[in-house]
Amino acid sequence: MRRFKKITILEWKLLTREFITIFFALIFPVMMLLLFGSIYGNEPNEFMNGYGTVDVSTPGYINMIVAVTGLMSLPLTLAQYRERKILKRFMASPIHPMDILLSQIIVNVMLTLIGLIMLIIVGIIVFDLKFYGNFFEALLAFIIIMLSIFSIGLFITAISKNTRMANAISYIIYFPMLFLSGATMPLELMPQTIRIISKALPMTYGVELFKGIWLGDHLIDFSLELLLLGGITLLFGGLSIKLFKWV
Amino acid sequence: MNIIVVENLVKKYKSLTAVNQISFSVKAGSIFGLLGPNGAGKTTTVECIIGLMKFDEGFVEILSLNPITDNKKLYKEIGVQLQETSYQDKIKVKELCELFTIMYEKPLDYHRLLEQFGLIDKTNTNVNQLSGGERQKIAIILALIANPQVIILDELTTGLDPKSRREMWECIKNLKREGRTVFMTTHYMEEAAYLCDQIGIMNKGKLIAIDSVEGIIDKADIDITISFETEDDVFHIIKDELNKKINKIEINNTKVKIYTKSEDVLTDLIILLRDKKINYRKIDIKRPTLEDAYLKLVGKEKETEGNATV
Structure with missing residues (x-):
């Protein structure tokens, strides 16, 4: 356990040295919030069913952070560790490379949480961001969303032969999810075609779920979303376990 | 006493037999070198010995342990340097050494090792900013932190300039002086001739000669x-x-x-x-050198196989 803690602290230090990851997980979401918040404000708005634009957008931005850590940072780091034979080197040592994989998951969860907290603090200070839901339901929804996105991330590493392939797959999945799932811009603002496309993206359901809980609905109202996100976790998590290779 | 025993080892990848019925043993306190062209099966042999790869037939024992079933016990006792390993982006020498220090129960003091290898002033440097020779020294240091009886080095000096290579040779000689057993693979004949007590020459998965440097040269009859x-x-x-x-x-x-x-x-x-x-x-x-003997032995093997590959 002492070993695992040390490894995790080291992996955290290394993660904080990755400027691009830090930028997209911590700074970019806050910039989006400030940009769109300053354009639309957070006054109750008929177009947003009587909620403020910032109140509706923030749960989406939180999904965006999960996408950065789960679909970019985690799979690309692991693919790189494998390509550079770092995982193999650890296989020939008293620790198992599984320790590295778990610590990578933990540090990316930590980064997601920090991003979420920063976003909420800026939202409260600048736009008087309001949370209408139940804290525990929101926490549960957040965990379910993270599990599903992280299992897709692990699946990307599992099926990629090298870092370049992992990069390509990550980008192909990440960008549509970012812009077409309602994470960056509410789907209400999007044309009908995009709304249809969005139905095929797992993150759309994460955004719907988290937005709903944030605005005061309950988990019980989102059986479809929960079922889909749970299914994604089981499917991609299972496939990752089956297909993942250390070397 | 034999530290490594390999008997009739066979490893197949689908249709290719990468290692074909090889046998040898490595004596305690000696340096054993495995030579051979690219694709001869050297790395596969190394990975079978240290339990990173399951083999199809034969028997392997290292420090009286079975490398597959006792591998976690084994990894406490041996130090390895794997071919083409690099490290995490932006990791510092100190951090890497600390990571390996916490893995072992009785680690050597890495500061002393860094000092011994002349890298003490690189403690806070990014590993990826080190020169090739310095990085390979780090690989040995990481292998040594376990204070192992056996060190496995897979193409340690490949890609190094002649000066760094010679420095590595002195490092390896020192390991022997400290009483450690070294099992290494290399492309460089001069290196093998300078360092190794026993040499095995592999070609196309087979061990075509095994002897001392002089023995190999005599055998080639040049x-x-x-x-x-x-x-x-x-x-x-x-x-x-x-x-x-x-x-x-x-x-x-x-x-x-x-x-x-x-x-x-x-x-x-x-x-x-x-x-x-x-x-x-x-x-x-x-007089014929190991290189002459090697080329003759490997060349002969190619002729008899009748399908030479370059």
Whole structure:
């Protein structure tokens, strides 16, 4: 356990040295919030069913952070560790490379949480961001969303032969999810075609779920979303376990 | 005492037999070198010995442990350097050493190792900013932190400049002086000749020779070459006087080359040239090296297989 803690602290230090990851997980979401918040404000708005634009957008931005850590940072780091034979080197040592994989998951969860907290603090200070839901339901929804996105991330590493392939797959999945799932811009603002496309993206359901809980609905109202996100976790998590290779 | 025992090891990848029925053992406190062209099966052999790869047939024992079933116990006792390993982006020398220090129960002090290898002032440097030679020294240091009896080095010096390579040789010699057993693979004959007590030559998955450096050279049965330059016509003089002892004479303008198995020919030749009052210069004797022996043995193997690959 002492070993695992040390490894995790080291992996955290290394993660904080990755400027691009830090930028997209911590700074970019806050910039989006400030940009769109300053354009639309957070006054109750008929177009947003009587909620403020910032109140509706923030749960989406939180999904965006999960996408950065789960679909970019985690799979690309692991693919790189494998390509550079770092995982193999650890296989020939008293620790198992599984320790590295778990610590990578933990540090990316930590980064997601920090991003979420920063976003909420800026939202409260600048736009008087309001949370209408139940804290525990929101926490549960957040965990379910993270599990599903992280299992897709692990699946990307599992099926990629090298870092370049992992990069390509990550980008192909990440960008549509970012812009077409309602994470960056509410789907209400999007044309009908995009709304249809969005139905095929797992993150759309994460955004719907988290937005709903944030605005005061309950988990019980989102059986479809929960079922889909749970299914994604089981499917991609299972496939990752089956297909993942250390070397 | 044997530290590593390999008997009839076979490893197949689908249709390719990467390692085919090889057997050898490595004595405690010695340096064993595995030589062979790319794709000969050296790395596969290494990975079978240290339990990173399951093999199809045969028996492998290292430190009296089964590398597959006792692998976690084994990894506490051995230090390894794997081919082409690099490290996490932006990790510092210190951080990497600390990571390996916490893995072991009785680690060596890495500061002392860094000092010993002349890297103490690189403690806070990014590993990826080190030179190739420095990075390979780090690989040895990481292998040594476990304070292992056995060190496994897979192509440690590949890609290093000659100076760094020679520095690595001294590091490896030191490991032996400290009483450790070294099992290494290499492409460089000079390196193997300088370091290894025992050499195994692999080609196409087979172990085609295993012996000391001298033993391998003897086995290859290659002529000594004596060469000199002269303006005089010496062909018949040499042929008449030394015919029984020499295998071949080659004359190219002023350059004369004599192929023989016997070093005495040199003395006889000098006496002969002096008696006949022949002026000569640049006399030289070249004994077969490990490289000559290696090329002959590996080349022969290719011929008999009939499907040479480059």
